[in-house]
Amino acid sequence: MIAPSHAPASGARSCLAIVLAAGEGTRMKSDLPKVLHTIAGRSMLGHAIAALVGAGATDIVVVVGPDRDDVAREAVAAFGGARIVVQRERLGTAHAVLAAREALMEGHDDVVVAFADTPLMTTETFTSMRAAIAGGAHVLAVGFEAADPTGYGRLVMADEGLAAIVEHKDASEAERSIRLCNAGLLALSGPHALDIIARIVNNNAQREYYLTDAVKIARGLGLSAQVLVALEDEVQGVNDRVQLARAEAAMQKRLRDAAMRAGATLLAPDTVYFNHDTKLGRDVIVEPNVFFGPGVLIEDQAVIHACSHLEGAHVGRKASVGPFARLRPGADLGEKAKVGNFVEIKAASLGTGAKVSHLSYIGDASVGAGANIGAGTITCNYDGFSKFRTNIGEGAFVGSNSSLVAPVSIAAGAYVGSGTVVTKDVAADSLAVGRARQVEIPGWANQFRARKKALPKA
Ligand code: UD1
Ligand code: MG
Secondary structure (H helix, E strand, O other), rough: OEEEOOOOOOOOOOEEEEEEOOOOOHOOOOOOOOOOOOEEEEEOOOOOOOOHHHOOEEEEEEEEOOOOHHHHHHHHOOOOOOEEEEEOOOHHHHHHHHHHHHOOOOOOOOOEEOOOOOOOOHHHHHHHHHHHHOOOOEEEEEEEEOOOOOOEEEEEEEEEEEEEEEEEEOOOHHOOOOEEEEEEEEEEEHHHHHHHHHHHOOOOOOOOOOOOHHHHHHHOOOOOOOEOOOOOHOOOOOOOOHHHHHHEHHHHHHHHHHHHHOOEEOOOHHOOEOOOOEEEEEEEEOOOEEEEEEEEEEEOOOEEEOOOOOOEEEEOOOOOEEEEEOOOOOEEEEEOOEEEEOEEEEEEEEOOOOOOOOEEEEEEEEEOOEEEEEEEEEEEEEOOEEOEEEEOOOOOOOOOOOOOEEEEOOOOOOEEEOOEEEEOOOOOOOOEEEOOOOOOOHHHHHHHHHHHHOOOOO
């Protein structure tokens, strides 16, 4: 057996990756094809392709079922150069690989076959698979010790490597007692791949063309077959929503561990939900129950307080967010900016040290450095048809409970009195107050109480 190596794949070798994505996915009970279901905000197909690209795959062919334009589009979104081939009938994994026959004829150095419903496969493992082929193996299978081997193909070992893979349905009692199972993925030597796979026939229990038969065919041709052992967690496939949730949990653990290893503190890691692309800087602190949607970048030493929800947001150095804050796409917080509790920010930038501390909605706006936005301030950015912008200059001070009716500008250094409805631009360093003047009637309260007390009791 081959120990996993973490050496990078030699850049000089060309690699064809064939991703099988023609799954039926009926057990997902979904209108969405199985491989488009997401884990950490990215489709399973996208994860498989990203790991292969990381391992240096230079050509990627995705095998899809008939009429699966949605899967094809996702493949191309994940890797611009992806080629799509259609497997018209589902006659087995080897049959699916042969749908990529034209690419197989191009003479790559190695070929990696991956399953789009096995989303936890890492770049490191694909790299090790490629390294084994570069090191002289002609066929490389990936094995794992299954907690419950039922249903999996079994790896039958020989003195000098792998002798055969036997599908569960075709296995003898003795073979079924083998615990080392086939993960399904395969790497092959490029010059031999098409010759080996084209020889596979379907004389088995399921009348399917089994990719796994590549092993005994290679051995029959005097070629070598080896096994790379991986962890069951990494090779787990997803067939239903329970397994989808299990894969999600494994991916989340990976992302949390990576964030902590890179220098972020997660006070309660199990309660923080990451997107696959979340980026946290050094000495970032994330309190419990924080959700990161796609496209979030948090710079060094920022603090994300408990129960905050962020997507498409950039949080500058030493800025602070929450508790209970919502940053929507286009939120851009400068250094030391502060977004406090029950504040929503959308498509708005906050300059250095700007503060929106309590109970506000700031959308389609720019807030200058050092500006202070009082509690309950709302940018009224929408008239039911269009969105309008609010510009607030540096050092401006907006009193609590003000409504800023966009399009409107409050220039640098200006003050807005609390409770103002701002409908016109405010000049620099002015005070704008737009509310009814307060009236005071001395002694009114005593007269009122006396009047009420004189009435008969109800
Ligand atoms: C396969 C392996 C088995 C291994 C198991 C691990 C074979 C013959 N068997 O079995 O040894 O233990 O995976 O989970 O390879 N697919 C197509 N077209 C087809 C058939 C399959 O694209 O005609 C795709 C499926 O969508 C899936 C992958 O290939 O992504 C594997 O197919 P599946 O039917 O799940 O194979 P298993 O029976 O699980
Ligand atoms: Mg399967």
